[in-house]
Amino acid sequence: MRSAVKAICAASLALTAAVAPASPASAVRQAAASNYRVDVVNHSGFGLDEVDLAVARFSDPVIRLQTQRHVVSGATASFDLGPCSDVRQFAASAYIGTREVLHTRDINPSPSCHTQIEVTHT
Secondary structure (H helix, E strand, O other): OHHHHHHHHHHHHHHHHHHOOOOHHHHHHHHHHOEEEEEEEEEOOOOEEEEEEEEEEOOEEEEEEEEEEEEOOOOEEEEEEEEHHHEEEEEEEEEEOOEEEEEOOOEOOOOOOEEEEEEEOO
């Protein structure tokens, strides 16, 4: 009888641990395990012919370029940079024709594993 009660208590504790809210530290670990996302939102009123994202990673000595073409006004160009913990820095550029209408500085990754950049008309 005692072993049955111990088994039920152990099962109850395991269930409680499984449904308990994540601690802030575990949320940071979970974010680090996920992929980093950069969204470039086009509020310019013009279509962007090209949006480029240059990415520096800890695991790769080569800067890699990701490109999305034809981003209409009101649309978002989303980039998956790979594992959050591997992203060292990134920078974005956007073009209408050959004219550069956005150029960011080098951006350090956010602990939330997400950055949103907005292109506006000035």
